[in-house]
Amino acid sequence: MARINYTKEAIGDSLETITDFIRWGxxxxxxxxxxxxxxxxxxIDEAAYIVLHTLNLEPDTHSAYFSSKLTExxxxxxxxxxxxxxxxxxxxxxxxxxxxxxxxxxxxxERVLVPRSPIAELIQKHYEPWVDVDNVEQILDLxxxxxxxxxxxxxxxxxxxxxxVDISEDALDVALQNIEKHGLVEQVNIIQSDLFSNLxxxxxxxxxxxxxxxxxxxxANMPNEFLAEPEIGLAAGVDGLDLVTPMLEQAAxxxxxxxxxxxxxxxxxxxxxxxxxxxxxYWFEFEHGGHGIFVLTKEQLVEYFNH
Numbered sequence: 676m677a678r679i680n681y682t683k684e685a686i687g688d689s690l691e692t693i694t695d696f697i698r699w700g701x702x703x704x705x706x707x708x709x710x711x712x713x714x715x716x717x718x719i720d721e722a723a724y725i726v727l728h729t730l731n732l733e734p735d736t737h738s739a740y741f742s743s744k745l746t747e748x749x750x751x752x753x754x755x756x757x758x759x760x761x762x763x764x765x766x767x768x769x770x771x772x773x774x775x776x777x778x779x780x781x782x783x784x785e786r787v788l789v790p791r792s793p794i795a796e797l798i799q800k801h802y803e804p805w806v807d808v809d810n811v812e813q814i815l816d817l818x819x820x821x822x823x824x825x826x827x828x829x830x831x832x833x834x835x836x837x838x839x840v841d842i843s844e845d846a847l848d849v850a851l852q853n854i855e856k857h858g859l860v861e862q863v864n865i866i867q868s869d870l871f872s873n874l875x876x877x878x879x880x881x882x883x884x885x886x887x888x889x890x891x892x893x894x895a896n897m898p899n900e901f902l903a904e905p906e907i908g909l910a911a912g913v914d915g916l917d918l919v920t921p922m923l924e925q926a927a928x929x930x931x932x933x934x935x936x937x938x939x940x941x942x943x944x945x946x947x948x949x950x951x952x953x954x955x956x957y958w959f960e961f962e963h964g965g966h967g968i969f970v971l972t973k974e975q976l977v978e979y980f981n982h
Contacts, residue, residue, distance in 0.1 A: 685752055693730070693741040695752075697722045700757040708759040710898035713789040714775065714910075719753035724755065727936055728771045729756050737775065737925055777827035781853050786845035788908040790823040792885045792939055793965025798827045805935050805970055806881060811835045815877075815929065817870065817884040817922065820908055822850030822863070824883060829862045837863045840874065843907055870918065871925045878931050885939040888967075890915035898913060914944030916950065923951070923971075924980055931971035941967040954979050 700722030710754035715721040727736055729752055732743075739764075741899055745753070758772055768774040768789040774781050783789055801808045814837045816825035826840035837852050847865050854863045856977055868874055887895075889909045901909070911917040919940055927938045939962040940947050949957065956969040 682727060691744050693695040693743055693934060696726050696753050696951050703757060703761050704908055710900045712900060713766040713791055725756055725760060725767050725771065726753055728773065729753055745830060747889060756853045765903040766900050769903065774793055779827060781821050781823050782849065782856060783821050784849065786905060787821040787849045788904050790821055792960045793825060794824055794883060794885060796961050796963060797959065798831050801831055802881065808832060815840065815879040815882045817882060818886040819837060820846050822853040822926060824885060826862050826874050829859050838866055839863055840866045842869045842870045852939060870921055878929050880931055880934050882926055883937045884931060887911040887916040888915045888919060888940045888943045890943055908968055914946040915970040916946055919947060927973050927980060929975040932973060934973045937970045939967065939968045
């Protein structure tokens with residue numbers, strides 16, 4: 676494999692256009708052995724995203740513009756950020772302070788996970804057929820992180836009030852920034868709580884959660900890009916169920932009679948089914964990839980846990 680020339684001056688002299696930098700960035704990323712698990716599937720997709728963002732261009736900028744020649748300042752900015760991605764092996768979203776979820780842009784930094792949950796697809800479909808959009812008045816996003824799930828719900832259920840809950844003050848600071856960015860301070864409420872502990876007496880039509888669910892074995896084998904994210908948003912004990920278990924046990928108390936609970940558990944799906952073999956989980960299938968997300972109704976939870 677050809678080695679990349681790491682001299683900034685040589686790179687700037689030999690690369691002229693947007694296409695040049697996308698191609699060079701992809702080669703650099705390939706050589707550096709990066710991992711792509713935060714929205715882009717390939718080195719060239721990652722390079723294109725970073726290049727376009729750095730040039731203040733939209734992600735869907737037409738390729739007709741890719742032959743545009745760049746200024747020296749633009750070249751230097753691109754070289755710096757592409758080198759950072761290659762050398763530091765942190766998610767691109769932490770370099771750009773932007774991530775996309777359900778077609779919406781969110782501010783992110785190292786205090787929160789990078790949004791990437793397939794739950795976006797469920798929100799965009801209004802969780803049909805599990806709820807009637809016209810009858811949804813209260814939504815809870817438990818373990819909200821950046822606030823992306825809460826905010827997306829507010830867009831797709833404009834008549835509903837949404838509570839964005841997290842134990843982390845750092846995460847809630849980011850979530851509030853995003854709520855303000857999207858002009859939703861009157862619809863989305865920030866609440867600091869360890870799961871349901873500060874939600875006594877509150878009930879919801881939908882409880883949705885992307886909690887920490889990574890088990891000890893997966894945590895020990897994570898690539899650098901995931902290790903750059905806050906451990907509090909990932910690690911969930913030996914089997915990945917430290918938060919999901921109390922969530923299941925307590926959720927029914929916080930659901931209206933026709934309410935539903937939707938939770939992402941990723942690879943811990945198998946441990947969950949082994950622990951609760953008689954719970955009638957419905958596991959979603961996704962058009963755009965993803966797995967390990969279930970739904971249960973209040974009725975099912977009450978019947979199982981004898982509330």
